[in-house]
Amino acid sequence: MSTGVKIAIGCGVAAVLVVVLLIVAGVAGGLFLKDKAEDFAGGIEAQEEANETIRRLEEEHSFSPPEDGVIDVGRAETFFEVTDDAWERMRDDMEDIAEREQASEERGGEPGLRDMMAGVRGLGRSRVALAEALEDHDMPVSEYLWTGLMLMRAYENLNRPADESGVAVENLEIAADHRAELADLASGPDDGGPPDRSFVLGMALTWGMSEEAVRTIGWDTLGVYAP
Secondary structure, three states: OOHHHHHHHHHHHHHHHHHHHHHHHHHOHHHHHHHHHHHHHHHHHHHHHHHHHHHHHHHHOOOOOOOOOOOOHHHHHHHHHHHHHHHHHHHHHHHHHHHHHHHHHHHOOOOOHHHHHHHHHHHHHHHHHHHHHHHHOOOOHHHHHHHHHHHHHHHHOOOOOHHHHOOOHHHHHHHHHOHHHHHHHHHOOOOOOOOOOHHHHHHHHHHHHHOHHHHOOOOOHHHHHOO
């Protein structure tokens, strides 16, 4: 299974989890959220601001993939900076979610309501963290996705002759220079292991595929990545 497929599957699971948790939260609101209304409203406001940030970045830093498919070296560096910054902001929440999930499995039961709500809050804050990191580096999510997926494609073709891989030599050179960082993104967390930076790209893919700004710029993100 290619990295692109694994990321897509992971994103789908995350998206479904958010929807399910929000439904549960709404049904159980009288039981658990009554005394958390202000925090919950603040979370909603933060999500709206994050959505607006993503839309504004697409407008102010409009991105179209280059016809030759060559990644700009400077923007590749920006991709890694965004990934590192976003991960540092969301790491604690993602590790907390993973620990809660592991504890539930060890108990042999399903996550409790508090665990599910912690998941909602953690995933919500992670979306905000990604939006903030993108804004700090003036990179729209469309460019982040395209750059990341093209880098992953180059990384997975590093051991093939350039003329057989169909990947621009310039992209292969960038991937070779960032082999260690891309290896982390390609592997993803081990089964049962803690989450890692690959979650950032997964979160961006989930968000980007659902945003009108990405759907309307005339390119298929997954298609770009297909080997």
